[in-house]
Amino acid sequence: MKRLPPLPALHTFLVTAQCCNFTRAAEQLHITQGAVSRQIAGLEAHLGYALFQRQARGLSLTTQGAAWLPRVQQVFNLIGEAVEQIGDKHRALQLKAPTCVLRWLLPRLLQWQKARPDVPVELTTTVKHGVDFQREAFDAAVVYGPPPDASLASLHLFDEQLTPVCSRPLLDGPVPLHSPDDLQQHLLLHPTPDGRDWTTWLDAAGVHLGSAAKGQHFETLDLAMSMASQGTGVAIGDWSLIGDDLSAGRLVMPFELKVGTGLGYHLVFPRKAEVAAPLQALMEWLVAQAKAR
Template identity: 65%
Template sequence: MKRLPPLPALHTFLITAKCCNFTRAAEALHLTQGAVSRQISGLESHLGYRLFIRQARGLSLTPQGRELLPRIEQVFGLIEEAVTEVDARPRALQIKAPTCISRWLLPRLMHWQKERPDAPVQLTTTSAHGVDFQREDFDAAVIYGAHPGESVHAQHLFDEQLTPVCSPSMAAGEPRWHLDDLQKRMMLHPTLDKRDWALWLKAAGAKPNAVMQGQHFDTMDLAMTVASQSEGVAIGDWSLIGEDLDAGRLMMPFDLKVRTGAAYYLVSPKRTAVPGALMRLLDWLSEQAAERRRG
């Protein structure tokens, strides 16, 4: 297959054919007249035939030039159309979040996407609880832990509040339990060190060692899913399970909610200008979190 001519030379041919004058073509291309003339000569040498007839008062196309021109126009028209279409598509906002907040965050992002198709969002979930905007290409992130400090813009979403949860069928008509009832059920642990259950049991005045056996999971979200299937009692974060409680997938057999000192924050890099779509999304998520805090 014959090697294709350089795209810049074809573009120069297109502009020159429309102007029929090297000088005017050079002005349109912001090149010198000599540069335009050399590009056309090089293109003619590559193709093996003349494209223009040089005349005293300008240029005229040869038969080959006239045949080639509409096809080159079509090619550059398609390129322009493709670039315009891609530029018109909104860039998806890149959001990072730990898996433990998925139960709260995913339904809201799906609602946002339905209401705001002009501001698409791409969510990346991870077991990590932080973000490094210097090394990670995200527009914003949800982080878990202590306040991130002044290096980023941070909006407080909610504090972690631990409480036992189970499926309504496991409650068996007993909406409120005594601590002794935990010994009759399998306990679901979202961490290997059992620290969440230990913290809650201590605050409830129970002896942790008596009821600390059970099944371990890698994430709190997975423990919540298993609990909703009547397989045990999990320790969950009240801030994240509002939809599960409202839908009847989970229930709280105890009123006690224990704050751990950790919290969820919505963070974004510090910059002089924040894209409008990102600012609207961050503000909306903050409003959603405020509603949950009030709930």
């Protein structure tokens, strides 16, 4: 078999063929024009035929050069894919998520790491609900809000459904909590600095409490749920996120009413021709977990 041409010379040929100009090729390759000319001449000598026709106003591909171009493009595309895919197998996936989703997400990521130790995940948490993949080096993110726009690829996890929750001792205690009107006699725990979640649920329940905006406000859902589980008061929670707390008995729902807000949680990731297999596997698993809750 004839000795293969050197890879650097093939790369120089690819760049030169795409711009058909030695000067522009040299600028893109960060070498001199003379170096480009010598590499092309050496490649042509190795192959035994010309790849370019030298003309007064630039270059044009010969028949052989035109036949080489798509093949060389394919080779370098395959090399690029191999670098990305094989490299992905040896690095942790970078995932971003808002703190409000951690009660649901963290236990599942622990399950994932036990089942797939070959695909580690590094989680970055934030109080914000968005992501900018052009400025932030994440493979994917969980975002809260309305459905993402078409600029991002996305997978739906679940919709927000508000419902009051409290501890079993508080529900069974001496102060009644049989109907939404009884909330007037309990401390309301707010998972956000404003009272919008409680107001949304009370409006849907047809109940007006003059003290709805009062009570104890927290910066995160996790803090409000923790205080509710200790019997401090009644919190408004997202049923989609607190299923583990309900199943374990740390929290109970005093009422059946769950109110959708039109907002939800989505997995978003950059639009690419092909998603790396480890990331695809993680996202499909998280979606399956969300559907099985």
